[in-house]
Amino acid sequence: MRELIAAFSCLDGERLLDRLARAAAAVGGTSCAGFVWVDALGTRARPVHVHVPPGDPLRVRRWLSESGVLKELAVSRAAVRLPRDAAVGEPGFLAVAVPVVARERLFVWVAGREFG
Template identity: 65%
Template sequence: MPYDRADVAMRELIAVFSCLEAANLIDRLTRTAAAVAGTGNAGFVRVDVLRRHACSIHVHTPPGDPLRVRRWLAESGVMKELVASPATVRLARDVSVGEPGFLSMPVPMATRDSTHLWVAGRGFSDGDEHLVSRFATAAGRALEAAGGLEAAVRMLRGVRSFRPV
């Protein structure tokens, strides 16, 4: 079989574009958001386009979830708050009633659904809000870029499949 430069180049390009895994990216973004905010808890929530439902995309908590953030997310009504508010949501920390402190930012992305990045585990200030907002913007760009690379890989595989031999 003769050396096919186009096939080799296409395989190499697909391999480079395929290196970024979306699930790994979301996990890394979540862990980094927690570190940037100085908490152990962070995650992403998706709100449908009609703003009727919210679902958790990814949650990061320390081992054992000492603040019970996962349970709090499910039981507190914060998901309804995210559905109702397309903007920043900041909830004060109140240990006496189990409120861990919560800050959520919309992630600017050109998608149909709305995505929010949240951090939890302490009281948050205006400075925290600014910092997490900037991180949410960077996260949105990274997630969109990852989606673009995935789409490019699908297209390149199609080009490779239908390329004349």
């Protein structure tokens, strides 16, 4: 907790996002996590930070851009949970909205295991 408090006080936004993503991965019991921004109209979503192990063994970066999950997050107002299916490259995915006071939305996500 002290490390997170110290991280919140830093001025380096990218470092703060990385620490928060690592904390989300640890809480979710995975090695992959990040944040996705959704515009106010719910028409566009884009990753703003992706934390994966070196070499991205689950190919999460590629999966995020090709799977359609960003479109699903753009229209979602609730948590998004997708099952893991390693045979077809689905890593297992869970995303929840971060409660912020803004018209845009921000989702924190974790990937890499079954979320049942």
